[in-house]
Amino acid sequence: MGITERKERQRAELREHILRVARDMVMKEGFGALSMRKLADAVEYAPATLYLHFENRDAIARELCVRGFQELLAALEPAAAVKEPVERLSRLAQAYLTFGLERPETYRLIFMEDAKLSAELFQDKQHGEGPRSFALLVKACEDLKAAGRTPEATPAEQLAEVFWAGLHGIVSLKLTCTGFQGSPAEVLAEALVATLVRDPKPGKRAR
Amino acid sequence: MGITERKERQRAELREHILRVARDMVMKEGFGALSMRKLADAVEYAPATLYLHFENRDAIARELCVRGFQELLAALEPAAAVKEPVERLSRLAQAYLTFGLERPETYRLIFMEDAKLSAELFQDKQHGEGPRSFALLVKACEDLKAAGRTPEATPAEQLAEVFWAGLHGIVSLKLTCTGFQGSPAEVLAEALVATLVRDPKPGKRAR
DNA sequence: GTGTTCACTGAACGGTGTTCATCAAAAGTC
DNA sequence: GACTTTTGATGAACACCGTTCAGTGAACAC
DSSP states (O other): HOOOOOOOHHHHHHHHHHHHHHHHHHHHHHHGEEEOHHHHHHHTTHHHTTTTOOOOHHHHHHHHHHHHHOOOOOHHHHHHHSSSHHHHHHHHHHHHHHHHHHSHHHHHHHHHHHHHHHHHTSSSSSSHHHHHHHHHHHHHHHHHHHHTTTTTSHHHOOOOOOHHHHHHHHHHHHHHSTTTTOOOOOHHHHHHHHHOOOOHHHHOOOO | HHHHHHHHHHHHHHHHHHHHHHHHHHHHHGGGGOHHHHHHHTTTTHHHHHTTTTHHHHHHHHHHHHHHHHHHHHHHHHTTTTTHHHHHHHHHHHHHHHHHHHHHHHHHHHHSSOHHHHHHEEEEESHHHHHHHHHHHHHHHHHHHHHTOOOTSSHHHHHHHHHHHHHHHHHHHHHSTTOOSSSHHHHHHHHHHHHHHOOOOOHHHHH
């Protein structure tokens, strides 16, 4: 009875194939330019066939979103492995920027498209690559705080949110408001890290 | 020969009427939901008539963008009038957030839609409400720097860009990634200001 | 009164997402 | 092997979309 298994496998393969082609099209021309008909054409099936594998166009977007977050997490992880908190923050910032600016359409899809898309991906705060990516920033800020190098009154979690917001702001303004920001993204990232980090206080070191 | 004048006035009035209706529709359902046909229906003209007043749908978006930036500038100006730099920064942040969160679709239109839209509005760095809004932030950061309360190495302009990016990040993440940020926007705004501002250094006051 | 201008429109073109009855081939059953 | 059932795939349709353009009728100029 390997038939049902084979069918299931073929079905999964086609689904995967559709998603890969869709991903390529989105990366080239953006999600807005992805039409079900063009996608069907590209995979050499009739448009209606796509609906046997995905509920609708949004379902494809959702799937691509998940993969986008996986890529983001993968892009951040090397930087998150750095021990020294300040250096780690800086590396995380650079990695985030590089991801956003080199994959603009992916970035737009996961962070600047419809709210419904990314909202549900942040529901489960434990699993999911979105929350896990954020957790890396939180950890970095906690370590920074433990080293006594953050503004005292601000909790690490809030600091991480401000950090993420800053990074997202830099990337998304570069993507939409072309030519607004005067400074290069890397410079802004460094400036952002500089605002977060406080000089170590010699008086507190003995404590 | 008041006829041509009257015609011109009527023409301008209709154009204005179309824009007002378009603005209402965008504020209610977002720019994506604004269709030329529905707009034509709402103003009780045939769709083709709209093209006698606007080159295409994007031209309407551009016009609404300009108005959006005017509203943003108007929202920021009271806060910009505050003397004390730290307080001013805080007020600017709150005003920016309020604007973004209370007019989400306007905000999306001017900052999160197509790059072409806002790009050209930031070409002329002197005039235009976009650059002038940004100038308010730059001035605030310059005054903050003059008071010796910024990170020393970072120029005021860069600081302003980081500030704007932070604000934009907070607003746009609230708009797209609903439920991602744990903290309320106002709290994050305060935290953002806190990261930018340094304690006054008593040693430098005498200088 | 006649000619001209011009705001306006209906209909069309080519595109979109989505649905559904239909069909042929594969799988299951005897 | 013949018959029935299941099922992957589809063509055609529906209701939208932005945009164009020939045509029309009323207001204007003379």
